[in-house]
């Protein structure tokens with residue numbers, strides 16, 4: 001018997017109140033009963049997104065919603081700008097290429113944030129760019145991009161601004177409308193405290209204009225169909241009924257707490273996580289650390305993969321390692337959604353034990369003490 005602690009940047013733990021909703025009998029989706037829940041969720045998402053735009057709900061992982069933000073905005077051969085600083089940024093490029101579009105890629109070293117001035121330059125140099133794609137929190141590195149600054153730049157051009165906030169939404173301050181984000185993509189399994197399986201996009205008037213004219217092939221991902229169904233409190237195809245019912249509970253919890261308080265709490269948890277890492281001599285990875293996940297370099301002489309594996313196998317604690325070029329080189333500790341202060345302390349206590357066991361010299365209790373100090377006194 002092992003108790004599981006899920007401290008990964010997606011999926012994240014599901015609160016029991018939300019999980020219980022997933023166990024209720026399935027509602028039929030063409031009924032007023034389901035319609036009431038569905039429209040409540042669609043409205044609730046606007047609160048989380050800080051937007052007046054429609055938020056469309058689809059049965060998919062986050063990547064499905066990313067794909068929808070290609071096929072609904074562009075024509076074959078269209079030019080787009082990708083500003084990437086990690087593994088998820090590269091996904092935009094791959095998606096664009098898969099559909100025969102032409103991405104101009106601004107790629108910064110993993111661990112750094114995208115420079116808004118580079119985006120301004122690229123847009124000035126090429127008037128044909130129809131959409132700009134980037135990440136809010138780049139989960140693979142733990143870096144947050146300055147979406148507000150980029151939004152101000154893109155807003156002055158005809159291009160649509162598309163942001164992947166799959167891990168950042170409901171995690172740290174994100175203001176869709178104030179930051180001039182035309183399309184914001186998100187998913188259920190990170191800050192929203194749900195199991196995987198739902199994806200969301202908010203769509204601005206500027207983006208709707210492109211969506212009306214886009215010529216890439218689309219069927220399941222067609223936003224126009226989703227918008228039409230939204231008006232009758234439905235989805236074009238069978239929705240993930242259980243997840244939508246559960247989401248209404250998760251949004252209730254977020255509203256009861258206040259989204260601003262969720263952001264503030266995660267900010268404090270992030271500070272505590274950084275203090276904990278540093279206290280045992282681990283070097284933080286990257287600049288501009290976000291509030292939803294903390295990355296630290298694997299110390300010299302320790303096997304990064306073994307840290308993650310031992311934590312999971314011996315203590316039931318799941319954290320994430322590095323992806324792609326960062327495989328084995330960093331560890332990532334999430335603090336978003338239903339991950340709370342006590343989880344953080346458990347995570348650090350077990351991390352200290354595992355690092356000791358793997359031969360890394362540290363003074364036991366130091367990471368926990370440093371995190372406690374921040375959690376107590378800010």
Ligand SMILES: *Cc1c(COP(=O)(O)O)cnc(C)c1O
Pocket residue numbers: 009010061062063064088135137138139164165166167187196
């Ligand atoms: C998790 C994540 C994704 C991928 O989402 P899936 O639900 O696995 O498709 C994309 N972008 C970011 C920033 C993420 O954190």
